[in-house]
Amino acid sequence: DGGITQSPKYLFRKEGQNVTLSCEQNLNHDAMYWYRQDPGQGLRLIYYSQIVNDFQKGDIAEGYSVSREKKESFPLTVTSAQKNPTAFYLCASRTGGGSNQPQHFGDGTRLSIL
Amino acid sequence: RKEVEQDPGPFNVPEGATVAFNCTYSNSASQSFFWYRQDCRKEPKLLMSVYSSGNEDGRFTAQLNRASQYISLLIRDSKLSDSATYLCVVNDRGGGNKLTFGTGTQLKVEL
Numbered sequence: 701d702g703g704i705t706q707s708p709k710y711l712f713r714k715e716g717q718n719v720t721l722s723c724e725q726n727l728n729h730d731a732m733y734w735y736r737q738d739p740g741q742g743l744r745l746i747y748y749s750q751i752v753n754d755f756q757k758g759d760i761a762e763g764y765s766v767s768r769e770k771k772e773s774f775p776l777t778v779t780s781a782q783k784n785p786t787a788f789y790l791c792a793s794r795t796g797g798g799s800n801q802p803q804h805f806g807d808g809t810r811l812s813i814l
Numbered sequence: 815r816k817e818v819e820q821d822p823g824p825f826n827v828p829e830g831a832t833v834a835f836n837c838t839y840s841n842s843a844s845q846s847f848f849w850y851r852q853d854c855r856k857e858p859k860l861l862m863s864v865y866s867s868g869n870e871d872g873r874f875t876a877q878l879n880r881a882s883q884y885i886s887l888l889i890r891d892s893k894l895s896d897s898a899t900y901l902c903v904v905n906d907r908g909g910g911n912k913l914t915f916g917t918g919t920q921l922k923v924e925l
Contacts, residue, residue, distance in 0.1 A: 731911065742818070742901070742915035743858070758912070790857055799845040799905045803913060805857040 703727065706791050706806035712814050713778070713785060721776045721809045723791035730796040732774035733803060734758070734766065736787040743790060749774055778811065786812050817841065820902050820916040827923055831892050835919045837902030838884045844906035847878055849887050852899045852918060861887075861900070892923045 704725045713719045723732065731750045735743040735758075745758030749768040763782025768774050774793075778785045788810050792803040820837045827833050839847075847864035862869065864876040864885050875888040885902055902916035 733912075735915075740822075740917065742917045743913075745912055748912060788855075794911065799911050800863060801911070802848050802860045802863060804860065807857045 704791060704793055704804060704806035706789075706809050708809060709807070711809055711811045713811060714814050716780045718777055718779050719811070721778065721789055721791075721811070723774045723776065723806060724772055725774075725793045725806075726772060727793060727795070727804070728771070729793035729804075730771070731794045732768070733792040733794075734764075734774070734776045735790045735792065736760070737790060738787050746776065816916075817906070817914045818902055818904050818916040820919045822917060822919060824920040824922050827892055827921070829892060829894060829923055829925055831923075832888065832890045833892055833921060834889075835887045835900055835902075835921075836884055837886070837916055837919075838882075839902075839904045839906065839914075840883070841904070841906040842880075842883060844883075844904045846905035847876075847885050848903040848905075848913075849874075849876055849885075850901040850903055850915075852901055854899075858901055858915075889921075892921075894923050894925070897921055897923045 707722045733748040734746040737743050747766040749755035765777045790808045791806045794801050794803045817840050849861040850858040851861045852858040864878045868877040873890045877886045899918040899920045901918045904914045
């Protein structure tokens, strides 16, 4: 099946620990995005990548890092510098082309602090 | 002022009712518009894109009013399965095709 796969579905982190969330897509999409969603808030953009080996900060990049070594993969690391990491993390991708192309989402990772 | 603003609801409607949601956006240069549906504790899923001339997909109709900077979604003959949060989404930031999400309008369809 074609799609976007995020893993794990649930993740627990201890204070001071870095964790990496996986996002893989087999849609041959050029662009990939990471968002976090908190209760009562809209999705907020963390990082995005339009092409392999290139990525840009979104609105709330502090405490996060990413890499884009392969077109299919865009992992997100939540570092110990992120003081409030508990959230629902969503990865999305889109094909190239005009702005009218929508983004499609993976089913998310819920991160909690122990 | 929020970039994309929606009434959070909830809208509680009986099955079979027609319900309409509005969404306003602040950036007049916004290029593309979408409605996404999000079920509780799930990922957002594209419901429909919104075109300048308005568009329809079955029971769902989306319209765009650029002059007043608002987008609407109309759901006719609502079903129990339509219960969800509806997110208004705007592509308004050029490079990177980044999206701005509204906080969503919650719909509850009841028997």
